[in-house]
Structures are given as C-alpha cells and as structure tokens.
Amino acid sequence: MGTRILAVEDDERIREAVKLALEDEGWSVEGAASGEEAVELFHRQVPDVVLIDIMLPGIDGFELCRTLRKSSDVPIVMVTARNDTHDVVAGLEAGADDYLTKPFAPKELSARIRALLRRIRPTQPGHERLVFGDLELIPEEGTVLRGGQPVHLTRTEFRLLCELAENRGKVFSREELLDRVWGYDYFGDGRLVDVHIRRLRTKVEIDAAAPRHVVTVRGLGYRLQS
Amino acid sequence: MSDGAADDAGPAPSPSLVRRLLRRSRLSPVGLRRRILLTFGLGALMLSTFLAFTTYGLVRSNLLSQRDTASLRAAYRNAQVVQSALRGEPTTPASATAQLQQLGVQRSLIRYQGQWSAGIGRFGPEALPPTLVQRVTDDEVPARMITSVGNEPVVVVGIPLPELGSYFEFFSLDEDERTLANVALSLLLAAVITTALGILLGMFAARRAVRPVADVASAAKALAGGDLETRLPTTDDPDLDVLVTSFNDMAATLQRRVERDARFASDVSHELRSPLMTLSASVEVMEARRADLPERAQSALDLLASDVSRFQGLVEDLLEISRFDAGAIRLNLEDLPVADFVRHAIAVSATPNTPVSATRRAEVAMISGDRRRLARVVANLVDNSRAYGGGEPTVTIADANLPDEPVSHVQIAFEDDGPGVPTEERALIFERFARGGSAGRRAGSEGAGLGLALVDEHVRMHGGRVWVEDRLDGRPGARFVIELPSWEPAVSTPGIGQEDLVP
Incomplete structure (x- = not known):
C-alpha cells in the first residue's frame, strides 16, 4: 500500500501543482480546500502525512491541527506565510511536526515528508526497554509508560525521546537533535526542538515547569536523566 | 531663465529662500536664547537703576524737608527764648547763651547790638555765610542755608530779633548724610540683586522658550531616524499648540505614507x-x-526553471527587505x-568547496x-563574487584587534578576482537595486540588486558593518569585509556553541 498524503490548501492551483509534484514521488495525494473538508476526508481514510496551509477559510490551520491531534498522531507539516511572526511557534504548539515557508520548492517539501515518514518507522531496534526513574520506554512497541501508565506521544515526540534515551546521560545540542530527529542540516530552525521539548515535558513530566527527566543544560543542549 | 524668475517658481523652498534665511541669520547672529537672556538682563538693570535713582531722590528730598522743618521750628523756639532773655532784664548775650545751653542748644550765635556772641569751636561768626548774615541782619527776614563747617554739612538758620539783633543756629546734617549713604548703598545692592535675578529669570525663560524648539528638534531627529511613532505631547499653550498640531499632522502623514x-x-x-x-x-x-521533451522544449524548460528560481529568490529578498522596512x-x-x-x-552555499581560513584567535x-x-x-557575498568577481571568492576570518588586546571584533573577508569596485561606487553598491555606474559590466543575469542591500541591513542589525575595498595583496579584485562584534570564549567550554536554550 502506497503512502497517502492529505494536502489542505485553499488555492486550487497550488493544490494541483503540489499534488502533481508529490505524485511524482510515488505517493498518492488527496486535496482538501478547507478545514471542514479535510476533517471529513481524514476520518474516511487516515493518511500517512497531512500538509496544512495555515491561512484557510473557515476553521484555520491551527484549529484544524488541534482537531486532528485530538484523535491522531499523524505527522503534520504546516505551511506558513512567513517565518518571522509567531505563526511558526503557534503552529508547532498546535501540534505540527515540521513547517515550511511559502514559497517553497516541492523538492524541499518531499524531503520533509520523507524525513517524517522515516520517523514513523524507528530505524534501529536496539534496546528492548529503557528505564529512567518512573519513565519507561519500549522502542519496539513505540510506547512510553510513566509510573506504569501509558503516555500518549506523537511520533516525532517519541522519536525525540528515543534519541535522548539511547545515549544515556549524553547532552544533545539543538543541531544534533535537528539532524537526528528532523534530518535538518546546521541551518535548521532551533524552535522546532524547543517547542517539541516543551510539548514532551507536558506529557512525561509531573511538573513541566520543573522538569526532572528532560532537562536543559544551559549553553549546551538537552539531556534525559532518571 | 533669470535667477529671479526661478526664485518665484513654486512653493518648494527655492535656493533663494534658503539664501534669504541665511542672510537674515547672518544679520542677527545672536541666538534666541541669548537674545532672551540679554533682554531680561538689560531690562532688569534699567528698571532697577531707575527705581534706585527715583527712590534715592525721594528719600533725600523727604529727609531734607523734614530736617528743614524741624530746624526752623527749633530755631524759632530758641530765638524766642533768646528774645525774651534779652528783653526781660538787662542782660548780656552770654547769659542768653547760657540759658540756651541749659536747653541743650550748643551751636548758636547771637548778634546783639552789633556784637557777636562767641560761639563754640568752629561754629563762630566766621563760619556763617555772609549772604545769609546780610539777609537776616540787613533785610531782617528769616533765612536758612546749607553749608559746611569743617567737613561737616550743616544747615544754618538765621532769625532776626526785632530791635535786638539776630539769632543764628547750626543744625548738623551729618546723620542725614549717613542715612542717605546707607540708603544709596542698599539701593545699589538691590539693583545688583535685581539685575542678577533678571538674568536668572532670563535664563529660565530662555530655556522655557527654547524647550519646545528643542523638543521639536529631537522629535524630528527621531522621526528621521526611523521612529515613525514619534509625536510631540499635546500642550495647553495656544502659541505652541499650532506648532505641535502641525508637527504631529506632518508626522502622521509621513508615517501613513511610509507604511x-x-x-x-x-x-x-x-x-x-x-x-x-x-x-x-x-x-x-x-x-x-x-528527457521526454524535444530538444527545443528542453532549452525552454531550462530557461524557465532558472528564471523561476531567480524570481523566487527575488521575492524572498523583497519580503525580507519589506520586513526590515x-x-x-x-x-x-x-x-x-x-x-x-x-x-x-559556505558548505550550503553555491560554492561549497570554497576554502575558508582563519587566524588562530578567530578560530575560537x-x-x-x-x-x-x-x-x-x-551566501549573498559568495553569489556576488560569482556574479561579478570572476568566480568563487577566497574567504578569510581574522580578529580585528591588536595581538595584545582582547578580541572585540572579527572580520570575515571575501576576496575575488574580478575588476574590483571603483572608489566612487563603493557606498552605492549597498543600495537597493543599485548596480553601480558600470552597469553594463555588473548587470549580469544574477544581478537581482537586493543581495548587497540585504547584507548591509543584516550586518547592521547584528551591530556590525560591511564595506568593500581593494584586495590587500594589490592584485585587481574586490574585497568585501563584514565586521561583527566578537569575543573570546572562556577556556572551560572550548569549541562548543553556547546556544541560549529556552527550557
């Protein structure tokens, strides 16, 4: 079964062109012109990746993103008009895994999608279970337990946690995490890491404001500890 | 067209208006502040001098007339005593004088039957002015005169004693003179203080008067500096209100237009x-x-593809520039x-293999x-070298400080083998869409004209500067230099980026 992509974009010509370009990659692409249509299509057949333009008529991209996140951990790529405003952080806070700024080259988009798809399927089986205090990771099953209770993480959050866990005690710089989790080079956007760490903390920490597991090493990066 | 005709054309400030203003300012080179100060100072000086003189004059005449009246009254009274003394029993002027002395009158003279009494000390008959003596003894009318005996100012009053002779008495003006001297001194002091106060007031007023002008000047400067929100605070002063309102209107219009x-x-x-x-x-x-396309279509597609990507770069640059604005x-x-x-x-630029060298201190x-x-x-500077500098540049990083100084700036230099940039164009090429005068040579296909302007804006936002100069080795070619604030890291964390991580 091929990879299915849902592209939510109100500009018909862009939607059509993106669809053509992505289909060239061998993926099947469905287009939605509004958030409402996207929700309907999404529930009919859950896609592997969702592409959302923030500027949508009716319910906007942030809202759509939050709606989808309630029921699914599907990878989401946001398309923003500019990267300076709070749009990027707001999109990531709403649950997006990555973002692109218009106008982007379709090659860039397919590279982003490939990186996200890679993340869905953990590459190295390696460890069976990793324990950090009351946190327990089972990479094989893709599950995380806190105090024995399962914690629901998106795939990117899970991947981020695995990267931190597999090198116990190692401090990861933002560039390293951008490279390992998102496949970005030196010029990736550090806000991706920061927002995902923040999201991760709200799920795995008892008090996200005073993290005990996912800690910041000032001036160096992030580390996972017991 | 004659100069005069040109002057009258249009409401715009013509050169002649400027010249006229300059000429006017040359006629009155004293600034507003100094003019106000001068006015207040001179005004206070004149006023206080006038008041001092007037007061002195009034006090003096008042004092003298009082003294006059008192002297006359005393003289009449004493003359009466003398008259009755001389008339009563046959007696001598000496006994009349003794009687007067009992009353405390010292400086008196009696002329009785053509003979002068002695008088005391300097206050003898010789001290009397002859004209006064003549008027009293010959014309038999009372008279008085101001004179001085020794150094002492006195008023002498003479009163004829019918059929007996005449009576003269000296009244000292010494005390009055001292009082007047004191008054004069006080008035002088008051005048000096008043003038000083006037000058102080002038300074205060000048500052007050100039403050709106200074406010407007600093507001205009802020506006010119790009702070378009600058407005003058509203005022209750009807004189300033016009200025404030029209300035704020101008600023608002400017802001609207710029935005x-x-x-x-x-x-x-x-x-x-x-x-x-x-x-x-x-x-x-x-x-x-x-590969499926015919050859001609392939060429067309290549053109299309390269211009679409160029167009994309241009739009991105324009967006970035408009964000700056x-x-x-x-x-x-x-x-x-x-x-x-x-x-x-460099690794992600168009020429990823460009060698980069750094001095030992710049390395860390x-x-x-x-x-x-x-x-x-x-990337923009690399592109610039590729477009105009005959290929990939040589990149060097060096600290901009003397060896014994701590590092405060680093310079990143891009040297190319192109024709270089003529001195007169060196500032211009950082302007938007400026391609320099030698447009023919520089207007290559990649000359978007925004790249260097963006470099300039970005570097300045980072607190640095960028410029272009000749190559250091004297060969033809341009050397673009970015200078940025820098520091040497503490020894404990060598080589690791100190990201400021947000938890």
Whole structure:
C-alpha cells in the first residue's frame, strides 16, 4: 500500500501543482480546500502525512491541527506565510511536526515528508526497554509508560525521546537533535526542538515547569536523566 | 531663465529662500536664547537703576524737608527764648547763651547790638555765610542755608530779633548724610540683586522658550531616524499648540505614507508567492520528465526553471527587505563560534568547496548572531563574487584587534578576482537595486540588486558593518569585509556553541 498524503490548501492551483509534484514521488495525494473538508476526508481514510496551509477559510490551520491531534498522531507539516511572526511557534504548539515557508520548492517539501515518514518507522531496534526513574520506554512497541501508565506521544515526540534515551546521560545540542530527529542540516530552525521539548515535558513530566527527566543544560543542549 | 524668475517658481523652498534665511541669520547672529537672556538682563538693570535713582531722590528730598522743618521750628523756639532773655532784664548775650545751653542748644550765635556772641569751636561768626548774615541782619527776614563747617554739612538758620539783633543756629546734617549713604548703598545692592535675578529669570525663560524648539528638534531627529511613532505631547499653550498640531499632522502623514509604501512592497511580494508556488511545482514536474521533451522544449524548460528560481529568490529578498522596512525583524540570536559557522554557511552555499581560513584567535572567537540570516549574508557575498568577481571568492576570518588586546571584533573577508569596485561606487553598491555606474559590466543575469542591500541591513542589525575595498595583496579584485562584534570564549567550554536554550 502506497503512502497517502492529505494536502489542505485553499488555492486550487497550488493544490494541483503540489499534488502533481508529490505524485511524482510515488505517493498518492488527496486535496482538501478547507478545514471542514479535510476533517471529513481524514476520518474516511487516515493518511500517512497531512500538509496544512495555515491561512484557510473557515476553521484555520491551527484549529484544524488541534482537531486532528485530538484523535491522531499523524505527522503534520504546516505551511506558513512567513517565518518571522509567531505563526511558526503557534503552529508547532498546535501540534505540527515540521513547517515550511511559502514559497517553497516541492523538492524541499518531499524531503520533509520523507524525513517524517522515516520517523514513523524507528530505524534501529536496539534496546528492548529503557528505564529512567518512573519513565519507561519500549522502542519496539513505540510506547512510553510513566509510573506504569501509558503516555500518549506523537511520533516525532517519541522519536525525540528515543534519541535522548539511547545515549544515556549524553547532552544533545539543538543541531544534533535537528539532524537526528528532523534530518535538518546546521541551518535548521532551533524552535522546532524547543517547542517539541516543551510539548514532551507536558506529557512525561509531573511538573513541566520543573522538569526532572528532560532537562536543559544551559549553553549546551538537552539531556534525559532518571 | 533669470535667477529671479526661478526664485518665484513654486512653493518648494527655492535656493533663494534658503539664501534669504541665511542672510537674515547672518544679520542677527545672536541666538534666541541669548537674545532672551540679554533682554531680561538689560531690562532688569534699567528698571532697577531707575527705581534706585527715583527712590534715592525721594528719600533725600523727604529727609531734607523734614530736617528743614524741624530746624526752623527749633530755631524759632530758641530765638524766642533768646528774645525774651534779652528783653526781660538787662542782660548780656552770654547769659542768653547760657540759658540756651541749659536747653541743650550748643551751636548758636547771637548778634546783639552789633556784637557777636562767641560761639563754640568752629561754629563762630566766621563760619556763617555772609549772604545769609546780610539777609537776616540787613533785610531782617528769616533765612536758612546749607553749608559746611569743617567737613561737616550743616544747615544754618538765621532769625532776626526785632530791635535786638539776630539769632543764628547750626543744625548738623551729618546723620542725614549717613542715612542717605546707607540708603544709596542698599539701593545699589538691590539693583545688583535685581539685575542678577533678571538674568536668572532670563535664563529660565530662555530655556522655557527654547524647550519646545528643542523638543521639536529631537522629535524630528527621531522621526528621521526611523521612529515613525514619534509625536510631540499635546500642550495647553495656544502659541505652541499650532506648532505641535502641525508637527504631529506632518508626522502622521509621513508615517501613513511610509507604511503604505512598505505595505505595498510587502503585499506585492505576498501576492507573488502563490503563483510562484504553482510555477515552481509545475516546473519541477516538467523537469522530472525532461528527457521526454524535444530538444527545443528542453532549452525552454531550462530557461524557465532558472528564471523561476531567480524570481523566487527575488521575492524572498523583497519580503525580507519589506520586513526590515516594517521593523518586523526579530533576530533569533545565538552564540556561535564564527569560524565553524562560516564553514557551515559556505558548505550550503553555491560554492561549497570554497576554502575558508582563519587566524588562530578567530578560530575560537564567538559571535552573537541569527544563524540563518547570517548564512544568507555569507551566501549573498559568495553569489556576488560569482556574479561579478570572476568566480568563487577566497574567504578569510581574522580578529580585528591588536595581538595584545582582547578580541572585540572579527572580520570575515571575501576576496575575488574580478575588476574590483571603483572608489566612487563603493557606498552605492549597498543600495537597493543599485548596480553601480558600470552597469553594463555588473548587470549580469544574477544581478537581482537586493543581495548587497540585504547584507548591509543584516550586518547592521547584528551591530556590525560591511564595506568593500581593494584586495590587500594589490592584485585587481574586490574585497568585501563584514565586521561583527566578537569575543573570546572562556577556556572551560572550548569549541562548543553556547546556544541560549529556552527550557
């Protein structure tokens, strides 16, 4: 079964062109012109990746993103008009895994999608279970337990946690995490890491404001500890 | 056209108006502040002098007339005593004098039957002015006169004693003179103080008067500096209100116009993005099938593809510039090891194999920068060298300080083998869409005309500067230099980027 992509974009010509370009990659692409249509299509057949333009008529991209996140951990790529405003952080806070700024080259988009798809399927089986205090990771099953209770993480959050866990005690710089989790080079956007760490903390920490597991090493990066 | 005709044309400030203003200012070179100060000072001086003289005059005449009246009254009274003494029993002037002395009158003279009494000390008959004596003894009328005996000012009163002779008495004016001297001294002091106060008041008033002008000047400066929100605070002063209102109106108009222009550029760029997306996606689909196309269509597709990507770059630059103009740029600052950073930036540029060399101190120096914007700066300078400098540049990083100084700045230099930039064009090429006078040579296909302007804006936002100069080795070619604030890291964390991580 091929990879299915849902592209939510109100500009018909862009939607059509993106669809053509992505289909060239061998993926099947469905287009939605509004958030409402996207929700309907999404529930009919859950896609592997969702592409959302923030500027949508009716319910906007942030809202759509939050709606989808309630029921699914599907990878989401946001398309923003500019990267300076709070749009990027707001999109990531709403649950997006990555973002692109218009106008982007379709090659860039397919590279982003490939990186996200890679993340869905953990590459190295390696460890069976990793324990950090009351946190327990089972990479094989893709599950995380806190105090024995399962914690629901998106795939990117899970991947981020695995990267931190597999090198116990190692401090990861933002560039390293951008490279390992998102496949970005030196010029990736550090806000991706920061927002995902923040999201991760709200799920795995008892008090996200005073993290005990996912800690910041000032001036160096992030580390996972017991 | 004659000069005069040109002067009258249009409401715009013509050169002659400027000249006229200059001439006027030359006629009155004293500034407003000094003029106010001078007016207050001179005014206070004149007023206090006038008041001092008037007061002195009044006090003096008042004092003298009082003294006059008192002297006359006393003299009459004493004359009466003398008269009755001389008339009563046959007696001598001496006994009359003795009687007077009992009353406390010392300085009196009696002329009785043509003979003068002795008088005391200097106050003898010889001290009397002859005209007074003549008037009293010959004309038999009372008279008085101011004179001085020794150094003492006195008023002498003479009263005829019918059929007996005449009576003279000296009254000292010494006390009055002392009083007047004191008054004069007080008045002089008051005048000096008043003048000083006037000058102080003048200073205060001058500052008050000039303050609105200074306010307007600093507001205008802030406006010119790009702070379009600058307004003058409203005032109750009807005189200043006109100035404040019209200044604020002008600022508002200016702001509207600047913002409209900026918004227009931004709107145009935003509108261009959607068709660009469609274009680049479609071109990509076609490029995937390039091999299936006939040769002529392939050439056309190549042209299309390269211009679409150029167009895309231009729109991105325009958006970035309009963000600058709207003041919407917020740098995402991180501490970066400069040499490491430049190598990474070169690695993702159009010429990833360009060698980068750094001095020993620059190798470890840190800068505070927005990684992606600074990478754009590096990429733009590399592109510039490729377009106009005859190929890839040589990149060197050096600290800009003397060996015994701590590092405060680093310089990243891009040297090319092109024709160089003529001195007169060196500032111009950092202007938007400026391609320099030698447009023919520089207007290559990649000359978007915004690259160097963006470099300039970005570097300045980072607190640095950029310029172009001749190559240091004297060979033809340009050397673009970016200078950024820098520091040497503490020894404990060598080589690791000190990102300021948000928890």
